[in-house]
Amino acid sequence: MEPVSVLARRMAAGELSVTALTSACLDRILDGDGEGRRTFTMIDPDRSLAMAGLADRMRAEGRASSPLAGVPVSIKALFDIQGKVTTAGARVMEQAPPARADAEAVRRLRMAGMVVMGHTNMTEFAYSGLGLNPHYGTPGNPADRSRIPGGSSSGAAVSVADGMAAVGLGTDTGGSCRIPAAFCGLVGFKPTARRVPRSGVFPLSHSFDSVGSIARTVECCALVDAALAGEPIAAPDAPPLSGLRFAVLENYVTEDMDDAVARAFEAALRRIEAAGARLTRIRLPDLDRLPELNARGGIVAAEALERHRERLARCEAGYDPRVAIRIRKGETLRPGEYASLLEARLAMIGRANGITADFAAVLMPTVPIIAPETAALEADDALFGATNLLALRNPTVANFLDRCAISLPLPVDGLPVGLTLMGETLADRDLLAFARGVERVLAA
Numbered sequence: 309m310e311p312v313s314v315l316a317r318r319m320a321a322g323e324l325s326v327t328a329l330t331s332a333c334l335d336r337i338l339d340g341d342g343e344g345r346r347t348f349t350m351i352d353p354d355r356s357l358a359m360a361g362l363a364d365r366m367r368a369e370g371r372a373s374s375p376l377a378g379v380p381v382s383i384k385a386l387f388d389i390q391g392k393v394t395t396a397g398a399r400v401m402e403q404a405p406p407a408r409a410d411a412e413a414v415r416r417l418r419m420a421g422m423v424v425m426g427h428t429n430m431t432e433f434a435y436s437g438l439g440l441n442p443h444y445g446t447p448g449n450p451a452d453r454s455r456i457p458g459g460s461s462s463g464a465a466v467s468v469a470d471g472m473a474a475v476g477l478g479t480d481t482g483g484s485c486r487i488p489a490a491f492c493g494l495v496g497f498k499p500t501a502r503r504v505p506r507s508g509v510f511p512l513s514h515s516f517d518s519v520g521s522i523a524r525t526v527e528c529c530a531l532v533d534a535a536l537a538g539e540p541i542a543a544p545d546a547p548p549l550s551g552l553r554f555a556v557l558e559n560y561v562t563e564d565m566d567d568a569v570a571r572a573f574e575a576a577l578r579r580i581e582a583a584g585a586r587l588t589r590i591r592l593p594d595l596d597r598l599p600e601l602n603a604r605g606g607i608v609a610a611e612a613l614e615r616h617r618e619r620l621a622r623c624e625a626g627y628d629p630r631v632a633i634r635i636r637k638g639e640t641l642r643p644g645e646y647a648s649l650l651e652a653r654l655a656m657i658g659r660a661n662g663i664t665a666d667f668a669a670v671l672m673p674t675v676p677i678i679a680p681e682t683a684a685l686e687a688d689d690a691l692f693g694a695t696n697l698l699a700l701r702n703p704t705v706a707n708f709l710d711r712c713a714i715s716l717p718l719p720v721d722g723l724p725v726g727l728t729l730m731g732e733t734l735a736d737r738d739l740l741a742f743a744r745g746v747e748r749v750l751a752a
Contacts, residue, residue, distance in 0.1 A: 309333075309471040312528040313543075316375045319367060326367070326378035330360035330423050333380045336472045337425070343453075343470055346445040347463045349385050350392055351426035356380075359423045366421070374541045376531055377421025382473035384464050385427040386434060387411040388508035396510040397430040397460075399443045400619065400626040411508025413477060413519050413536050420535040425473050428463025432628040434479060434512045435612060435635065436460055437487045437699040438685060438692070442628050446682055450492055451723050455679040458488030458699070464522050465492040475532050476522040481512045481608065483675075483703025485520040486715035490674035490726025495747075496522045496715045497529040498706060500734045504536040511615060513608040515650070516707040526714065526747050530740040537736075544737050546744030550584025554729075555667040560595035561702040565676040572718040572725040573673045576750060580671075583749045590663060590670070594656040595705060601649060605637030610646040613638030630692060653708060657733075660709050665732065668742045674715040674726030675699050702728065712736040714743045719750060 310318075318324040334353050337344035363378040372378070383389060386396040388407035395401040410418065418424065429444050431437075439459030440446045447462050449455040450469035457466050464476025465488035478485045480498035489496025497520045504519040511517055521532045530543035556577060565573070581587050605613075612635045624632055664670055677698060685692045706713035710733050715726040729746060731739030 309468065309474050309524070311525045312376065312379050312474050312523065312531055315379055315474055319378050320372070326360040326363040326423065327357065329378065330356055330380055333425055333472050336470060343447045343466055344472060346447040347429055347466045347470065347472060348382070348425070349395060349397070349427045349429050349444050349463070352392070356423055356425055363421055363423060373419065373421035374535065376417070376535060376541060379422050379475065380425050380473045381417055381422045381475045381477055382425045382428045382464055382467040383414055384461050384476070384478045385430050386479060386510035387414050387477065389414060389424065389427065392427065394510055395427070396434065397432045397441055397444065398627070400623050407508070409508065412505040413509065416535050416538065417477065417532070420541060422475075425467070428461070428467050428476060430462055430464075431460035432631045433510070433612070433616070434460040434481060434484055435631045436696050437483050437703075438696050439488060440630070440682070440685060440692070448682075449679050452679070454681050454683070455723070456491065456682050456685065458491035458675075458679065460484040461488050461522060465489060465494055465496075468494055468522055468524065474523065475528060478520055478522055479509060480518045480520045480707070481516045482700045482707050485522055486674050486703045486713060486726065486728065487699055489522050489715045490717070491679040491724060493717045493724035494522050494524060495526055495529055495717065496520065497533060497740070498713045499533055499537070499736050500712045501710065503712070503734065503736055513611040515607050515611060518707070526716065526740060526743045529714065530744070533736065533740065544741035544744065546748055547741055548584070549580060549745050549749055552585045552668045552742065552745070553666065554580065554585055554587050555590045555664055555670045556587050557592060557670050557672045558589045559591040559593070560598070561672040561676070561705065563676070564698060565673060566678055568678055568720070568722055569673050569676055569725050572720050573727065576718050576727050577671065579749055580746060588667070592660050592663060594659055598704070598708065601652060604640040604642075604645070605634065607646065607649050607653065609634065609638035610641055610649075630689065657709050661732070669729040669731050669739060672702055672705070672728050672730070674728040675702060678723040678725065706730045712739050714739060716743060716747055716750065
């Protein structure tokens with residue numbers, strides 16, 4: 309699948325019809341030898357093709373609604389789609405009533421003319437960074453089908469990598485767009501949480517949940533981000549890197565790195581520096597406290613438990629036990645601890661802002677490991693738990709600090725590795741511009 313801007317140019321020139329593009333995506337989804345049955349939990353081919361036909365007619369009349377008109381998009385299964393059940397990757401949600409309206413994010417993408425391909429698979433209730441799902445299966449990583457795709461937006465990433473959609477709409481509470489992007493060789497963008505409305509999205513943590521996207525290029529994510537934020541649909545220009553100052557985070561995120569990740573990360577830093585950027589090694593000492601603050605599940609577990617308490621009491625046997633145990637960690641928080649964690653977070657945000665304010669972005673490895681094998685994680689709960697925490701560790705930094713962040717694929721010979729650029733709070737468009745510049749240098 310070509311990047312969004314290329315598809316838009318081809319459709320505008322009459323070289324490619326939206327109907328043909330949508331049909332090709334459906335063919336890939338329905339291919340019995342492909343990953344479609346594990347990647348999508350719901351498709352509605354008739355509605356997708358009807359939307360494609362409408363987009364073709366509007367383009368023929370010169371009335372394309374936006375640069376995104378006709379571009380196929382997959383929707384993570386925790387977004388409401390009118391008339392469909394929002395399962396959030398869980399069997400216990402299958403009997404819920406169908407959604408009466410689209411989630412606001414979905415509505416905005418439809419208004420931009422995008423063709424919705426269906427609901428994509430995900431970690432149950434979005435509560436893991438690995439992407440395993442015992443109910444609907446785990447999509448295979450496009451680089452090596454025996455390995456995990458990352459999560460929780462697992463199906464979103466595989467839908468893009470396998471040409472079932474040009475963009476995957478996802479959420480990111482602790483890396484759920486950026487982890488699968490890093491593991492699958494794609495771009496994953498997490499906006500500042502308040503930037504995109506979350507109405508009609510099944511929540512995990514109202515403090516951290518963000519609505520983001522996974523696609524092939526930074527420009528793709530920037531165009532979709534503009535639509536989601538209700539802004540004019542355009543991508544910021546890529547500035548030259550010469551003279552830009554980037555911070556390289558040295559503590560917390562560089563521990564326990566695979567050799568392949570360390571080599572790719574250092575090679576990327578050399579390329580960025582060779583392009584004229586100035587790199588400064590920094591430390592954010594507060595990050596070393598995160599394991600202690602999250603020892604009993606932290607803010608996410610507390611807020612997830614509040615959402616799931618009654619449902620767990622009724623039907624916990626229907627949950628993925630690896631998810632249920634994480635939610636129940638919220639029961640171990642001490643009296644007053646949740647309020648104390650919120651206060652500690654605000655203080656840490658303020659101190660971090662003071663350290664990073666003068667930099668274009670903070671650089672770090674997206675995930676310190678390459679995608680592990682699925683079978684090993686399914687067979688060993690202890691390995692699953694340790695690997696999940698390690699996969700989430702780095703990307704969670706941006707969520708905890710209320711920042712925007714983006715993961716770019718690095719040039720590698722082996723399995724995919726991601727580079728994160730973390731921006732300032734609500735400086736999303738600036739970050740996307742800097743990321744386009746870095747992307748250009750890495751691809752040179």
